[in-house]
Amino acid sequence: MNYTVYMADTTDHFVGLQAKINTQGEKLIQLQLPAWRPGRYELGNFAKHIRKLKITGDTGDQLDFYKLSKDCWEVNCLNQDVITLSYEYFANQPDAGACFINENLLYLNPVHCFMYVVGRANETFTISLDIPDHWRIACQLPQYEKKLLANSFDTLADSPLFASPNLIHHSFGLNQSTIHFWFEGGVVPDMQLLEEHTRKYALAQTEIFGELPLIDYHFLYLILPSKFRHGVEHADSTVIAMGPASELVEKSFYNDFLAISSHELFHLWNIKRMRPAEMLPYDFTKENYSRLGYIYEGITTYYGDLMLLRSGVWDLNTYFSSLCGDLDRHLNNEGRFNYSLAESSFDTWLDGYVQGVKGRKVSIYMEGLVAAWIADVKILVQTKGKYRLDEVMKRLYEQSYKSGRGYTQEMYKNTLESVAGISFENYFTELIDGKGNWDKYIAETLEYIGLELIVQKDELGNLLSRLVKKQQMSNSQAEIFDFWIK
Template sequence: MHYKVSISNPTEHFIQLTFTIDSIHQDYIHIQLPAWRPGRYELQNYAKNIRCFEITDDKKNQIAFKKITKDCWEVETKNINKIFISYEYYANQYDAGASYIDESQLYINPINCMMYVVGREDENYDIELAIPDEYKIACQLQVTEKTIHAKNFDELADSPFIASASLQHSSIKIQHTTIHFWFQGNHQLDIERLKNDTKLYTQKQIELFGDLPCSDYHFLYHILDKPFRHGVEHADSTVIAMGKSIEQNEEDFYNDLLAISSHELFHLWNIKRIRPVDMFPYDFTKENYSTLGYVYEGITTYYGDLILLRSGVWSWEKYCKSFSSDLKRHVENPGRFNYSVAESSFDTWLDGYVPGVIGRKTSIYMEGMLAAFIADIMIIKYSDKKYSLDNVMRDLYAHFYKHGKGYTESDYKSLLEKYSGIPFDNYFKEIIWGKGNFEKYLKDVVDCLGCEIDFTEPLLNRNNNYTITQNELFKCWARI
């Protein structure tokens, strides 16, 4: 499969694409564009950004086609071996999961604008970029001069890239992996400090899972000149779009960048490899419903911050500040009395990324994080500090991902029970599928840690002056 990408109209934010398909032997073929992207579990209907769609053969004759769904085209290919599909894609959404073009850069998430032939998803792709010679390319895939190579559509769909003359690059080595840092946009960041902190938290994540399964990993940072915060995970990379607000100082902005980076790196294991059976493999044409968002986003949110504390990159005070802000969002959301976190996960496809109707739903991020925290402390407590949620995650990685399969709610529950030695029926009934029942559990686990929690003015450990307690369970949890 071959794509040619041209940028003759950057000021109006249109990208020109030509998809060449050869070795056709059927009377009809179906061409599919994804309807959503992993990381955001709602339909996005990318086909609405396409115009000037036409199909020709190698003598430039028009080929007949018709749409059979909103993003699938049926093409008449009787006695035709090779076709060229050309179209323009409107790339004017500058965030971590979309595509954007202007005079200074070409930034593409291929899942937005590139297609596959139904039944031929496993064939390899070459993406040829008609870009200026001075442009550098940042991407997790192999790049030869101006061509990007993917071994199949899944890999292409998971591999965003930035091409620009002003891309800044730096790297570090951790064990056998090279970690790349790419920056697009002006920033005031202390790169040496970022490299050092990244090394510290990455090492702690590798310790948790046992290995880092990629030879190269890329942080693609877009630094915007407006307040912004968005990150999207991929198998061997992440795109993070950040912009500082006026009220934020450089130190707070830096810590926020670390928090989102640690979260996205954790996804490398938790969702890009350890994945619910409902999304194994992904179906890009329609909703992939799952009630397990509290695992793939909740546990990731929980560990993103906890790993920064464990690695010493964050102080206890910084950790508490972030925890308290998540707790505040839980306490101030009346939706927790109406809908469980599992039901809210299923419904991300409906209203997961908008405020929605007041009092209707919870968040797989916030309630999921609190559910993970409770599960972690329960395991540490009931196993007498022998195990923690770390063991559950390592087990999911070793016994599900590495055996080529997804996990179910009952698999996850069995692992919580295996490492804690107690039944988790009430936990699933009250916290995962229940409504508004977090407080009493939270109070219990925070007591175990020797900390304090205040729900009226949501704060963790507010009366302890942020000193680390000497409680043994606390030390086991924070690895201090």
Template sequence: MRYKLIISNQEPHFVRIETIIQTRGEHFLKLQLPSWRPGRYELANYAKNIRSFCAINNSGTELVWKKLSKDSWEISCQGLSEFTICYEYYANQFDAGASYIDSEIVYINPVNCFMYVDGRINEPCELSLEIPDSYKIACQLKSDNKLIKAINFDQFADSPFMASSKLLHHSFEESNCLIHFWFYGIETLNFRQLEEDTRNYTRIQAKIFGEIPCPEFHFLYPLLPYKFRHGVEHSDSTVIAMGPANEFGSPDFYDDFLAISCHELFHLWNVKRIRPAEMFPYDFTRENYSELGYIYEGVTTYYGDVLLKRSGVWNWEQYSSSISSDFTKHYNNNGRFNYSLANSSFDTWLDGYVPGVKGRKVSIYTEGMIIALIADIMILKSTSFKKRLDDVMLALYESTFKLGRGYRHKDYQHLLEEISGTSFKSYFNDLVFGKGKYDQYLKEVLELIGCELEFFKTNEGLFEVNFRKMQSQSVEQEHFFKTWLGEN
């Protein structure tokens, strides 16, 4: 597929897209626009942003077309060796997964706005950008001469880019990977502390998996003028949109910025490579239901925070404050008595990204994090501190992605049991497929590490939960606590 992206200044936020398609003698070809994007497991229906769709032959004559579904088009192309699809895309949503264009920046998530020919998703893709010469381009793919090339549509769809003359760039090598920061929305930045913190949490992740699986990794950081927080993972990059930009220097903002960055980097393995079999490969045309969100988001949420503590970027106060807010969410959601994590994961496609009906469901992020913590402590205990969840994730990476396949629930359970040497049957029955059983597990693992939950009632009748160290930890508890946090 050959694409062209043209900025038209006629109307704000509209971009013109052309797709040149070679036929193979077909009478009809079906063009498909993705209906969702990996990282957000719900339908997005990007086709609603398309205006003035048309198909033309090389002399400019319009071809007959009709819609086959909300996001697919059938073009009548009998007798043609090549034709072009043209449309305008409304790019006016600045978050980590959408597209946005104004006079300063072209920010595109190709999964939103480019189509592929049905049955030809594995063909190479090439995008030529008609943008000002002064623009720098931040993207995980090479972009020589304003040309972005991908080996197939999957890689292309997974490669967002920012193009602007106002990008700040900084790069350094860590664990055999060239790491790039690309900032938009801030004029100057002292990269010293950020580089050091990023090195520390990157190094510990590389150590868990034995490697960083890409030679270069790009952090794309659009900073917005208003309060905002959103990150999306990609195979060799991440987009993290945060705001307000003028608070970048404040400790709370910076802590949160590090937490989301460490989380998204962990996705480089967990979901971009260690991926549920139901999404290996992704099917862009429909829901890719999976019960495994407690792994791809839950385990990632656990590591996103705990690795900042284990790598020394955060102190205990920073980590306990972050995890306390997760427990606060947990105890204020009666969904834990009503719906399992596995079903809540399946239902992200239904109402996973809105509060939804009160108490209907749990969160793959929050409850997924809690049961990952439980698993980590259970493994440390049963192996006398020789193994932990790190070893399970490494084994999952090696036994699935490295062998070219996705994983299933039974792969994860098998590895948990093999590595810990104990049964995880009741863990899965109670915490993944059951409901309302978190407390009994939490009581046990928190006792082991010498921690406890302190509850306060707010004026609105909600819980506020404080995850804290016990006043007096026993010698065994202190040893466990320190081992868990990598201090021994």
């Protein structure tokens, strides 16, 4: 399929898309637009952003088409060799997962706005960008002049792009791969320092999985004028939108900038390659329910920060302050008494990205992080520091992605048990599938590593926690603590 993308209306934020489609002699073909995007497990219903949809035949005459569903169109292409599909897509959402256009930026997350022919999602896509010659393009897809090439719809859908005259680029080698930073927004941090920090945490992450399975990886940073924080993972890239630009040089902002970057990089293994069986392949037309969000988001959230500590980018105080922020969100959510982590994962399709009804659910990010922490320390204790959750992730990566299949809860449980050498039955029944058992597990974990969680109430009645080392750690506590932070 050959697509041309042009800047239809930069004032009102419409991107123009035109596709030439060989009918392959079919009388009827169906064109499908995705209903959701990987990374956000809820329906996005992108078809609501389409206007002026038109389909013409060989001689330029309009062809009949009608909708089979909210985002699937059937075209009558009797006696046509090549049909031309054209439409405009409303692109005015400058976050990390959507699309945006103005006179100086074309930013697309293709899963929003490109269609595929039903039954032909595995064909090659060529994307020609009709943009000014001096603009630069940042994208994980191979480029030739102003053309991008994707070997399937899945690859295209997963390949966000920035095109702009203002992109600032920096790259460096890491093992056999090249890491790229692309900055849009006119502000950049100290690039040498960012390179040094990225190198450290990226190498530490690579060590866990045993490989950096790509040639190039692109960080696409969209630096915004006002307060913002959002990141979305892709196989060989990530888009991270953060603001305000004026704070980029400030230490706490920069630390958070590193935290989100480390989280998204970890996803290149955990979800973009190893993935729950029920999401392999993605079905873009409807909900892809999974009870395993505590693995793909929870474990990623845990490692995002932990790898900054373990690789020496963050000091212990910075890590503890971030962990306490996460624990505060856990402690202040009474949903932990009412709904399990696995149930909350299933329900991201319902209300996973809004606060939702008070006390209804937990978060696959926050409670998922806590569950990962508990498992990590449990393994360290049981194996006297020989193994930790790293080994579980490595084995799960090999058993799933490297073996060409998705993972299941049973695979994860078996791997935890074989690495730790003990049963994780209670961990799953009480914590992952249960509710209200968090305090016991958190207390046990703190005891193992010789930490105390001091919880106070602020003036609004919210719980605020602080982590401190015990005055007198036993030898075994000191030993497990050292294993944990290294």
